[in-house]
Amino acid sequence: xxxxxxxxxxxxxxxxxxxxxxxxxxxxxxxxxxxxxxxxxxxxxxxxxxxxxxxxxxxxxxxxxxxxxxxxxxxxxxxxxxxxxxxxxxxxxxxxxxxxxxxxxxxxxxxxxxxxxxxxxxxxxxxxxxxxxxxx
Amino acid sequence: xxxxxxxxxxxxxxxxxxxxxxxxxxxxxxxxxxxxxxxxxxxxxxxxxxxxxxxxxxxxxxxxxxxxxxxxxxxxxxxxxxxxxxxxxxxxxxxxxxxxxxxxxxxxxxxxxxxxxxxxxxxxxxxxxxxxxxxxxxxxxxxxxxxxxxxxxxxxxxxxxxxxxxxxxxxxxxxxxxxxxxxxxxxxxxxxxxxxxxxxxxxxxxxxxxxxxxxxxxxxxxxxxxxxxxxxxxxxxxxxxxxxxxxxxxxxxxx
Amino acid sequence: xxxxxxxxxxxxxxxxxxxxxxxxxxxxxxxxxxxxxxxxxxxxxxxxxxxxxxxxxxxxxxxxxxxxxxxxxxxxxxxxxxxxxxxxxxxxxxxxxxxxxxxxxxxxxxxxxxxxxxxxxxxxx
Ligand code: SF4
Ligand code: FES
Numbered sequence: 471x472x473x474x475x476x477x478x479x480x481x482x483x484x485x486x487x488x489x490x491x492x493x494x495x496x497x498x499x500x501x502x503x504x505x506x507x508x509x510x511x512x513x514x515x516x517x518x519x520x521x522x523x524x525x526x527x528x529x530x531x532x533x534x535x536x537x538x539x540x541x542x543x544x545x546x547x548x549x550x551x552x553x554x555x556x557x558x559x560x561x562x563x564x565x566x567x568x569x570x571x572x573x574x575x576x577x578x579x580x581x582x583x584x585x586x587x588x589x590x591x592x593x594x595x596x597x598x599x600x601x602x603x604x605x606x
Numbered sequence: 607x608x609x610x611x612x613x614x615x616x617x618x619x620x621x622x623x624x625x626x627x628x629x630x631x632x633x634x635x636x637x638x639x640x641x642x643x644x645x646x647x648x649x650x651x652x653x654x655x656x657x658x659x660x661x662x663x664x665x666x667x668x669x670x671x672x673x674x675x676x677x678x679x680x681x682x683x684x685x686x687x688x689x690x691x692x693x694x695x696x697x698x699x700x701x702x703x704x705x706x707x708x709x710x711x712x713x714x715x716x717x718x719x720x721x722x723x724x725x726x727x728x729x730x731x732x733x734x735x736x737x738x739x740x741x742x743x744x745x746x747x748x749x750x751x752x753x754x755x756x757x758x759x760x761x762x763x764x765x766x767x768x769x770x771x772x773x774x775x776x777x778x779x780x781x782x783x784x785x786x787x788x789x790x791x792x793x794x795x796x797x798x799x800x801x802x803x804x805x806x807x808x809x810x811x812x813x814x815x816x817x818x819x820x821x822x823x824x825x826x827x828x829x830x831x832x833x834x835x836x837x838x839x840x841x842x843x844x845x846x847x848x849x850x851x852x853x854x855x856x857x858x859x860x861x
Numbered sequence: 862x863x864x865x866x867x868x869x870x871x872x873x874x875x876x877x878x879x880x881x882x883x884x885x886x887x888x889x890x891x892x893x894x895x896x897x898x899x900x901x902x903x904x905x906x907x908x909x910x911x912x913x914x915x916x917x918x919x920x921x922x923x924x925x926x927x928x929x930x931x932x933x934x935x936x937x938x939x940x941x942x943x944x945x946x947x948x949x950x951x952x953x954x955x956x957x958x959x960x961x962x963x964x965x966x967x968x969x970x971x972x973x974x975x976x977x978x979x980x981x982x983x984x985x986x
Contacts, residue, residue: 480710483711498821502819508942520976545897559889566842845872
């Protein structure tokens, strides 16, 4: 060996805006941001419950607020975020569940995701039907 | 890449993040132009640089066939094995090469993986028999189903690509991380093993599975389809069960 | 990767993770429809009957034990799901998770849980 003696001085890189590094990370951050919508909707419902408990006049105020353009725009955004939440929740679900076997064969990740999406579609239709006045 | 352009590529530029602690305070980019051919891997391009252009460039390699796990690096921003990535996938270049993300850079493309080596000891990555078993008892027998429960996780080559894909490890180097947790699960999920109780403390810790937010990129970049994200997240279920059991039977009742 | 000889302390994350998971599942299944019904269809008077959110109907729903529990479970689990995910998001954005960030996230969820529970109990049976 020749030359200068080896220097060990490990260099630590910063994380900075790490989510901009890779499109995968950007999608992850959008997925996590859907929690803001879930929280906002929980808040909307809590306010509704409080208004309901305060009596009919307060309830009408809550309903009027829901009819405002600002609220409609907010709920359109919340709906988009909720749909993204549904999509991504079932996309990651195969990773969060133990291996499932049907007979000898292991259930494929895509099958689990599709079952989740199907369940969400059925739940959505059922809820809409119930709200529209249909009774089983 | 359209065919004519590919045929026309006679050379390709590598941009390498260099760090020589005795020369630079912080890493700097350096370009090398290497001859292009269809069957050249990134590792071979680096070897060309070292042999013909600049002998001071440092990088790790051994097997050249995606099995030793030593040539992992960031290739155009994504953690990949240099021996398994071909220049033809990266046309027209320049190809940006950087040491694996989230690890301290020792020199050039070489990382300091001593934290991983220390972690290996903690997770007891070996079969711990339920009870002593004499050789005369013969081999263990496993059904195909029992094999399937751990086989994917036994394919890990310790390449650390998954760590470079894990922002939680980047944000908090104390996190045990995908590779080690997958290896831990490989033994916990093995029907011959009885060491699960000894490994649960490492799983249950904040720096065990609970730093994971299921980003899932680790499983995308793994060159051996180990699916570390699945291993980690299955162990959230196991850890939650362990937690509730501990809550109900705090006096260390047998599991 | 921390080293040391004594085993690392057990995390209490399982409690919050179980709530996160339950709320995540509930909102993934019913969230879009709920937001659409209460936030878009009812105010615009489309798809669903006009009196769906009328005072007497919603009052009746919230005074029935089943309706009451349903509303409570939805609000509380949505809140705890969001709180846990947002806590990790703060960490993702580079903040250190400590008592302050925990209080902010889990505190908000506790607040929504308590207020909705109080409101629903005040509505009587
Ligand atoms: S789990 Fe995959 S990516 Fe991670 S160290 Fe093992 S082989 Fe490499
Ligand atoms: S040189 Fe062995 S994995 Fe690439």
